[in-house]
Amino acid sequence: MKNLRFYLATFAGITAKLLLKLLRKDATSAPGKIAYKICPDILKEIDRRCRFKILVSGTNGKTTTNNLINWIISPDKTILSNLKGSNMVNGIISAFINNLKKSYEIACFEVDEGSLPVVTKDLKADIFVTTNVFRDQLDRYGELDRVKDLILSHINGALAVINADDPNLASYSGEKKVFYSVDENALSRLANVTLDSWFCPVCNSQLEYTFYNVGHLGKYICSQCGYKNPESRFLITNIKSEDGSFVFDFMDRENGTKIQDIRWKVGGIYNLYNVCAAMSVAMLLGIETNKIKDRVETFTNKLGRMEEVEVYGKQVVISLVKNPIGMSETLKVIADDPCPKAIVFILNDNAADGKDVSWIWDADFDILSEVKNIRALFFGGKRKEDMALRVKYSSFELKDFEFIDFEKDLKKVISLEEAHKIYILPTYTALFKTKKIVESLKKT
Ligand SMILES: [Zn+2]
Known part of the structure; x- marks a missing residue:
């Protein structure tokens, strides 16, 4: 009977997938939703078919970290993974339906923090990677402490790969x-205004920092109880920043391994944390260091996380923004780039974006005043006025800007002669539309 349910569920899921493909619709969630309804035990079956399981959770960086782990360990292993960022239960089951096999050597899933209780009940991880905890969609997840507890209490005895700098x-x-952890580097900051959390988790006194890398990720110590960064086994060090990308060394201190001069084409210190987490997992899996280096150097982001596309001979950079830290870090990357540019903010408040857009007030828009050569500035999306107002209240002098209907006007924006690079910063629901528009322009 149980088996019958499973086969019915996969059959229904596959049918849904084929129909969606026929209609050219996204199949990263609906097939799983249908299958889950018919067979609520389907995650147990997925667990049974996967020999080794890796889960990735945390506020930011899940999609990039998950994709990187996959990129490093493929192509010689059969992997089951939700690479497109669909990270709730339905997304994980859809990944299985869309890539149905009797067995997999490795499963690697990014899991939404809120979905951890349901997912970890049936999927038993061997390795559990935590990225970071920042304020994000508070209407959905609640405060930082709650999110931290949610993540840490669902590691369930797996080997935890933990960001020492959080x-x-x-x-x-x-x-x-x-x-x-990630060492101090030229982009580290001594003072930072977008701190979410700077209190000691042990005694609640204020933490003192030597430097900050991203938000409250950095080198900290509590002067009251002495709580500080634990000694990290894996470390990215000797970091040099060149034209928005990095060259660095990676160390495994336990066995004395060092991979030197890794060229990493993705900008942003926060991405150094993602690549550090992914390389740590690769080392734990025993992947050869030559291969790790080669794969990291050939990784490209294709999912709207600092994704670069060439349209009309210009670089269009699309970067999802969904919380204060993500926004601030993206602005830092833009501030690091001297070329003549246009910036497009697209703010939506649909359910998947979070209805509450007050998070934009916690992002550090003062960084905008450090950005050179802004040739044009645009605001789009359902809450474009809120975004413009937020920028107006920063130290950036907001003079010339335009409100746009981004679905109609992106073509015009990208065609602007005076901008060599176009940075588009959409929230979640605007990301997919943006990507679709940019892809279609690429073909014209
Ligand atoms: Zn303390």
Whole structure:
């Protein structure tokens, strides 16, 4: 009977997938939703078919980290993964339906923090990667402490790969754990205004920082109880920044391995954390260092996370923004780029974006005043006026800008002669439309 349910569920899921493909609609969630309804135990079956399981969770960086792990360990292994960022239960089951096999050597899933209770009940991870905890969609997830507890309490005895530079996550008390961290570098900051959390998770006193890399990720110590970054086994160090990309060394201190001069084409310090987490997992899986280096150097982002597309001979950079830290870090990357540019902010408030757009007030828009050669500035999306107002209240002098209907006007924006590069910063629901428009322009 149980088997019958499973086969009915996969049959219904596959049918849904084929229909959606025929209609050219997205099939990253609906097939799983249908299959899950018919067979609520389907995650157990997925668990049974996957020999080794890796889960990735945290506020930012899940999609990039998950894609990187996949990129490094493929193509010689059969992997099951939700690469397109669909990270709730339905997305994970859809990934299975869309790539149905009797068995997989490795499963690697990014899991939405809110979906961890349901997912980890049936999927038993061998490795659990935590990225970071920032304020994000508070109407959905609640405050930082709650999110931290949500993540740490669902590691369930897996080997935890933990960001040592996040004071909240580093307090994890489980026994099976390894830490990773990113060294101070030219882009680290000594003062930072977008701090979400700077209190000691042990005694609640204020933490003191030597430097900040991203938000509250950095080198910290509590002067009251002495709580500080744990010693990390994996470390990215000797970081040089060149034209928005990086060259760095990666170390595994436990076995003395060092991979030198890794050329990493993706900008943003936050992406150094993502690549550090992914390389740590690759080392734990015993992948050869030559291969790790080669794969990291050939990785390109294709999912709207600093994704670069060439249209009309110009670089169009699309970067999803969904919370204060993500926005601030993206602005830092733009500030690091001297070329003549246009910037397009697209703010929506649909359910998947989070109805509450107040997070934009916690992002550090003062960074905009450090950006050189802004040739044009646009605001689009359902809440474009809120976004413009937010920028107006920063130290950036907002004079010339335009409100646009981005679905109609992106072509015009990209055609602007005076801008060599176009940065488009959409929220979640605007991302897919933006990508579709840019892809279609690429073909014309
Ligand atoms: Zn303390």
